[in-house]
Amino acid sequence: MTHPYAQTNLQLFNQMLAGGYSVDDVELVKRGHDLSLRLLSGQYRAHGKPFITHLIGTASVLAAMQAPAPVVAAGMLHAVYKHGDFGMEFPRSRRRARVRRSSSREIEEIVVRHDLLDWTGPTILRLRRELDMLGPRDKDAMLVRLANELEDSLDGGLHYCVTPSAHQLLTASEGAAVVELARELGHVQLGDALARAMHEYRADHPPPGVLQVPTTEAFIVVSPSYGLRPEVRLGRWIFARIRPLLDRVFLLIDSQRGEL
Numbered sequence: 001m002t003h004p005y006a007q008t009n010l011q012l013f014n015q016m017l018a019g020g021y022s023v024d025d026v027e028l029v030k031r032g033h034d035l036s037l038r039l040l041s042g043q044y045r046a047h048g049k050p051f052i053t054h055l056i057g058t059a060s061v062l063a064a065m066q067a068p069a070p071v072v073a074a075g076m077l078h079a080v081y082k083h084g085d086f087g088m089e090f091p092r093s094r095r096r097a098r099v100r101r102s103s104s105r106e107i108e109e110i111v112v113r114h115d116l117l118d119w120t121g122p123t124i125l126r127l128r129r130e131l132d133m134l135g136p137r138d139k140d141a142m143l144v145r146l147a148n149e150l151e152d153s154l155d156g157g158l159h160y161c162v163t164p165s166a167h168q169l170l171t172a173s174e175g176a177a178v179v180e181l182a183r184e185l186g187h188v189q190l191g192d193a194l195a196r197a198m199h200e201y202r203a204d205h206p207p208p209g210v211l212q213v214p215t216t217e218a219f220i221v222v223s224p225s226y227g228l229r230p231e232v233r234l235g236r237w238i239f240a241r242i243r244p245l246l247d248r249v250f251l252l253i254d255s256q257r258g259e260l
Contacts, residue, residue, distance in 0.1 A: 003154050003155070004064065005057050005060040005061055005064065005151070005154060006056055006057065006059075006060035006063075007053050007056060007057055007060075008053070008056060009030070009033050009056055011056075011060070012029070012033075012056050012059055012060050012063065013026050013029075013030065015060060015063055015064070016029065016063050016072070019063060019064075019066065020066075021063070021069060021072075022069075024069075025069035025072075028069050028070070028073050028103070028104075028107075029059060029069065029072050029073045029076055031073070031102050031103060032059075032073040032074075032076035032077045032102070032103055032107070033052075033055075033056070033059075033076050034102070035077065035080070035098075035099065035102040035103070036052060036055050036076055036077055036079075036080060036084075037052055039080050039083075039084030039085055039086065040052060040055070040079065040080070040083055040084055040085070041085070042220050042221050042222050042223075043083060043085075043218055043219070043220050044218060044219055044220070044221060045157075045218055046161050046213055046217055046218060046219070047157055047160035047161050047212075047213055048160070048213065049157065051079065051083065051218060054079075054151060054152070055075070055076050055077070055078070055079060056076070057151040057154060058075040058076070058078060058144070058147045058148050058151045059072050059073070059075040059076040059147075060151075061075070061147040061150050061151055061190070061193075062075045062143070062144065062147045064189075065143075065147075065187055065189060065190055067143065070103075070104065070106050070107045070110065070140075071110065071140050071143060071144065073103055073104075073107045074103075074107050074110035074111050074114065074140065074141075074144050075144050075147055075148075077099065077103060077107065077108075077111050078111055078114045078115075078144050078145075078148060080099060080111065081095070081111065081112065081115040082115060083218055086098070088235065088236075088239060090239075090246070091246065092246070092247050092251065092254075093254065096108060096112065099111065106137075109137050110137055110140045110141050110144065111141075111144075113137055113138055113140075113141035114141040114144050114145055116251070117141055117142065117145055119145060121173065121174040121177065124174065124177045124178060124181060125177055127142065127181060128177065128180065128181050128184060131181075131184055131185070139185060142181065142185065143185060143187065143190075146178065146181065146182045146185075146187070146190060146194065147190070149178060149194060149197075150190065150193055150194055150197055153197035153200070153201060156200075156201075156204055156206075156207070158201055159201070159204060159206040159207055159212075160206075160207060160211060160212055160213065161212065161213055175194075175198045178194055179191045179194045179195045179198070182194055
């Protein structure tokens with residue numbers, strides 16, 4: 001299947017310039033690209049697509065909708081907190097400060113709200129009911145998430161994962177809720193594209209089983225010459241397991257300070 005969305009940084013920059021975005025807008029998105037390139041170096045989506053390509057595609061979906069440049073840039077950065085490798089940088093506030101330096105406070109706030117967005121069938125229905133009560137940053141975060149959903153489906157991507165059960169477009173009820181949420185946010189074109197993605201997923205035949213992967217988890221490929229020392233690997237392994245708990249603590253502190 002064909003689609004109009006960029007899959008390389010050059011395609012995205014050309015798309016934005018042709019679509020009327022200013023050079024400053026493109027430079028803002030490029031800064032997000034450059035940071036994501038470093039934080040997600042060597043990372044791939046479960047089906048083997050380079051992670052940076054997924055981020056470019058998400059930003060491209062947003063640019064095709066003529067979303068404001070900060071929202072497009074947030075699309076480029078939307079996975080950095082969940083999947084980005086900040087090394088041993090701690091606490092979370094330091095990671096947030098690093099993202100803000102490379103983008104802006106507005107963009108980083110959209111990214112962190114996207115990271116905290118509870119995205120399941122029941123919560124999508126709740127978000128639709130409470131849409132009028134949400135602030136602009138939360139709506140921007142939802143828009144980024146919807147663009148992410150569409151990008152995941154490009155090129156039959158959902159068919160290449162044997163167990164893509166976490167994706168919200170795969171069940172009729174949850175998929176319909178996602179489509180309606182896009183439309184209620186005022187993005188009918190995006191809603192229509194998501195509806196087509198649902199239809200195409202059900203109509204298309206999956207690729208040969210040998211091309212499919214039995215997981216929905218992203219993975220990392222590191223060049224042998226860049227292998228980490230055993231003690232560094234152990235430290236990162238420990239840190240990766242305690243980081244979610246520490247992040248929750250510091251998010252609570254941030255919210256109490258009014259910084260979220």
